[in-house]
Amino acid sequence: MDEDLRERLRTAAASHRPDRARMLARIERGMAQGPPARPARAPRSPMPWLRIAGATVAVCGVLTAGAFAVTSTGREEPSGGQRVAAEPAPPAPATPPPVRGGELPAGKGPLWSDGSLDPNSSDYWAQSEVVVKTTEPLTGLTVELRIAMNGGVNTTGSWRSLPEGDFEATAREEDGYLVYRWTLKPGRGVPTGTHTFAGQYNHAEGARDTGQDDYTARARTADGTTSVGGGFSETR
Structure with missing residues (x-):
């Protein structure tokens, strides 16, 4: 895999909003150009698809964690939410005032x-x-x-x-x-x-x-x- 393709993969993995379809299309276009000349001692990178998938999963994990943090913070006091206040205790019934002078004797x-x-x-x-x-x-x-x-x-x-x-x-x-x-x-x-x-x-x-x-x-x-x-x- 040439340096140009690796650079493209690193750029795609660092994106905050990865587009899987676009990334795959770039990989396919790069591979269609044919294998580039490699130095004799340059080791072959094993399983390139696993590295690409790992980078994609890492980016998605970061974005998901950020979204979860924002959602959790907003849930503490939702916009337009209603607070349920305890109703005040009913007033004690009024006590009739004493009759002045009492009943007729x-x-x-x-x-x-x-x-x-x-x-x-x-x-x-x-x-x-x-x-x-x-x-x-x-x-x-x-x-x-x-x-x-x-x-x-x-x-x-x-x-x-x-x-x-x-x-x-x-x-x-x-x-x-x-x-x-x-x-x-x-x-x-x-x-x-x-x-x-x-x-x-x-x-x-x-x-x-x-x-x-x-x-x-x-x-x-x-x-x-x-x-x-x-x-x-x-x-x-």
Whole structure:
């Protein structure tokens, strides 16, 4: 094999992208020119095809290793890939705020009640309130508020949160008390919910003791009758 052919083979083996068909074609063209004159002592290169194939395999191995390295590096963070993020833990369920003042202190069956002094009461005037809460519709209801006649008490009016036309309301002195009374008219009803009845009155200047004041609420439902009552602990 002459030097020209060897040079061509070395060039083909060093190529980054070997073209096997082109290399074979060059070898065939070189061999078609006939064997060149060789020096008498120049040893014959054994098995030239094995050397050509070995060079080709070496080049292909280098290129394959390079491609594998590039692919491995790119696989670490693929373009356009998606990251799966852990979903946050669901928020803890909200705890209902405590009811200020708690449930109505007096209760029986579907009826509950509470008596209190309006915070806007003064040293000359006061408003006592009875709150009635029912969990069933009422077909009859009478609310009675009794204010002890101590300290020059006299009425200045009354009101209720239910419709005025559904009740007969009175205010009179009875046995040392100013008595406010609201009575549901026949054929009328009280819906489920919380309802307020209030009596207003003047009194002598200064703090007034409410320890003797009280109230009652008597109701009728589809299942029968029930009543609740209580007093007023505040002093005004």
